[in-house]
Amino acid sequence: MIRDILICIFLSIGGLLSLVAAVGVIRLPDLFTRMHAATKTGTVGVASISIAMMLHFNNITVTSRGILVIAFFLLTAPVAAHMIGRAAYHSGVSLWILTRIDEWKTHGSKTRDK
Amino acid sequence: MVDFIDHLVMLMLTVAFGAAFVRVVIGPSLPDRVIALDMAGTIVVALILAHCIESDSYYYLPAAITIALVSFVGTVALALYIRRGGPS
Numbered sequence: 412m413i414r415d416i417l418i419c420i421f422l423s424i425g426g427l428l429s430l431v432a433a434v435g436v437i438r439l440p441d442l443f444t445r446m447h448a449a450t451k452t453g454t455v456g457v458a459s460i461s462i463a464m465m466l467h468f469n470n471i472t473v474t475s476r477g478i479l480v481i482a483f484f485l486l487t488a489p490v491a492a493h494m495i496g497r498a499a500y501h502s503g504v505s506l507w508i509l510t511r512i513d514e515w516k517t518h519g520s521k522t523r524d525k
Numbered sequence: 526m527v528d529f530i531d532h533l534v535m536l537m538l539t540v541a542f543g544a545a546f547v548r549v550v551i552g553p554s555l556p557d558r559v560i561a562l563d564m565a566g567t568i569v570v571a572l573i574l575a576h577c578i579e580s581d582s583y584y585y586l587p588a589a590i591t592i593a594l595v596s597f598v599g600t601v602a603l604a605l606y607i608r609r610g611g612p613s
Binding site: 415418419422423425426427429430432433434436437442445446449450453454456457460461463464467468470472473476477479480483484487488490491492494495497498499501502504 | 526527530531533534537538540541543544545547548554555556557559560561563564567568570571574575577578583586587589590593594597600601603604605607608611
């Protein structure tokens with residue numbers, strides 16, 4: 412009974428975070444803010460659904476594979492987001508019109524790596 | 526109760542998948558489309574996990590791990606492609 416309630420809670424967290432990611436990807440004004448919504452929220456949503464799956468099966472095989480899925484997403488999502496963000500900035504994607512601080516333009520041009 | 530919540534969560538994930546593909550269609554630049562496709566791959570992994578709960582069988586878990594890996598490699602490859610000049 413307790414396990415069913417925990418499964419429902421974790422599944423609901425995952426689904427609601429996916430909906431928040433969907434709204435952010437549609438509505439936010441800029442590439443970088445959209446990237447914030449898509450990567451971060453999607454990663455936590457998948458981790459929550461994986462925890463729900465591990466609780467549902469209660470099995471060492473499924474638990475090890477679920478931990479593998481979570482660790483893989485937590486390792487690779489920041490790497491992919493960082494690479495996409497750096498490539499997009501260097502290829503000249505325009506920032507939002509209300510962006511106030513652009514530290515790469517003021518401080519990062521001397522050590523620009525190519 | 527778990528079945529009802531699971532079906533609801535699969536509906537939410539489908540809506541998020543549709544939103545990601547709307548961004549793929551209307552995205553003004555190539556990095557927009559890349560991050561939307563990355564999010565679509567993440568949602569496919571979540572859908573596979575929800576289907577594992579629904580059908581009480583865990584035989585699709587290696588497929589979820591493989592889709593996550595291929596999505597990461599594709600995102601990194603497209604980032605390097607944009608970095609080296611892109612479609613221009």
